[in-house]
Amino acid sequence: MDTDDLTPAERRVREAFVTGAHLDFRPSPDDDPADGAAWGPERTVRAEVLRALLLDGPRRTGEIPALNLAGARITGRLDLQYATVDHPVRLRHCHFAEAPRCYAARLRELNLSESVLPGLVAHAVHVDGVLRMTRARFTGTVRLGGAQISGSLYMESATIDAGDTEEPVLQLNPTAVGADLWAPGLRTHGQIRLNGANVAGTLNLNDALLDHPGHAALDAETLSVGGHLLLRQAEVRGWVGLRGARVEGRLDLSYARLANPGGHALRVASSSIGELWLRKSPPMEGVLNLRRAQLDTLLLEPEVVPDEVLLSDLTYTSLTPHEPPERRLPMLERDRHGYVPHAYEQLTAAYRRIGDDHAARLVQLAKQRRHRGTLPWYGRLWGHVQDATVGYGFRPLRAAGWLLSLLAVGSAVYALHPPQPLKAGEAPPFSPVFYTLDLLLPVISFGQESSFAPTGWYQALAYVLVLGGWILATTVVAGVTRTVSRP
Structure with a gap:
């Protein structure tokens, strides 16, 4: 330019x-x-x-x-x-x-x-x-x-x-x-x-x-x-x-x-x-x-x-x-x-x-x-049971508390009202504590449950103890398995 x-x-x-x-x-x-x-x-x-x-x-x-x-x-x-x-x-x-x-x-x-x-x-x-x-x-x-x-x-x-x-x-x-x-x-x-x-x-x-x-x-x-x-x-x-x-x-x-x-x-x-x-x-x-x-x-x-x-x-x-x-x-x-x-x-x-x-x-x-909350009603019901009993296995002390409570109730009731032996003269001496443990623990046997038979209301209590024991045992095993399997 x-x-x-x-x-x-x-x-x-x-x-x-x-x-x-x-x-x-x-x-x-x-x-x-x-x-x-x-x-x-x-x-x-x-x-x-x-x-x-x-x-x-x-x-x-x-x-x-x-x-x-x-x-x-x-x-x-x-x-x-x-x-x-x-x-x-x-x-x-x-x-x-x-x-x-x-x-x-x-x-x-x-x-x-x-x-x-x-x-x-x-x-x-x-x-x-x-x-x-x-x-x-x-x-x-x-x-x-x-x-x-x-x-x-x-x-x-x-x-x-x-x-x-x-x-x-x-x-x-x-x-x-x-x-x-x-x-x-x-x-x-x-x-x-x-x-x-x-x-x-x-x-x-x-x-x-x-x-x-x-x-x-x-x-x-x-x-x-x-x-x-x-x-x-x-x-x-x-x-x-x-x-x-x-x-x-x-x-x-x-x-x-x-x-x-x-x-x-x-x-x-x-x-x-x-x-x-x-x-x-x-x-x-x-x-x-x-x-x-x-x-x-x-x-x-x-x-x-x-x-x-x-x-x-x-x-x-x-x-x-x-x-x-x-x-x-x-x-x-x-x-x-x-x-x-x-x-x-x-x-x-x-x-x-x-x-x-x-x-x-x-x-x-x-x-x-x-x-x-994502499960069907029966799954939610079972979940509430696991939560209330052992906190899905993450609260083991809660399971111990439930077991001790059931053991105390069963022992007291059967101490006051012992069940009749199935075979008189052949049954071992009755122990209300070990009888209750036999009902609660599904695997271990102390020979008490098979030797005595409660009747009436006391038989219904026995069923409750057996069911409670299975629930507690199942949830504890599930929780322990889940915890052990975590990395």
């Missing part, structure tokens, strides 16, 4: 480009680029001039060209589609009249921090360094689908509000970031799509506000994160979807507020996560879906658990903090699918790993009681 065709402001940009010098049009550091539409020609630069500089700008021996501009009003569309730009592009505190287009471009570095833009079209862009959009404000969609960023993507305190649109306002699927995706304080009004994205380092969304009520606020199916996925103190209006995601470090939702009434609040189904932290937060508003998730550590405070959960085939190695079963069991009872045996087995195993066998037995007892 001929220099005669350039405005004074554009000539200044051209001169600064040759040496890579920083050119700042702002009259003061607090100048707001949101007011850029009213800026005059003294700080207005045409996008076609910037494009010409980046693709075929002047060079000077011993100098490294760079576009390093701040506080400019950029008119027209900065179109770098399919271009290869070897110079750093830094357009900070600028006001863009149209959304830049970098589709399939290859850039050394792109910095749009503190700028105001009506959007960004950068599908399949390759950035050999870092892409910075710190505190940038977008009034349209940001499209980075399929982008390849060798360094980090910075979006601290950026704002994206595209108005009423059905498409994602921030498209990062399936973007590959070679280091971190750093976006604490991000504000989005619409969906963030990270399906299939790969972040080699940490994905930081601490203090973010993700607003898309009734819909996906963060849709990140099959996302892969090599470090941590941080959502500490974030507020999410809508659901967070991490189905099939893989997070090597921790998924940290400490102090976060997740609200999607009437739908899912957090979907972590079929995911693989090192540590899942759900702590210091108000109860989720919506369903917590952990089906088929595989976790090394689940840090879950009972207060965070919503009214509905999905826990089928959830596996975890450790569960913290240590809470009594009375605090953990209500979560298992809130499963939308009703009785889920696997959930009780996982909780039992977690208690056994830390040596809390008493808590493990209480969980197993709760499991049997919950299972009882």
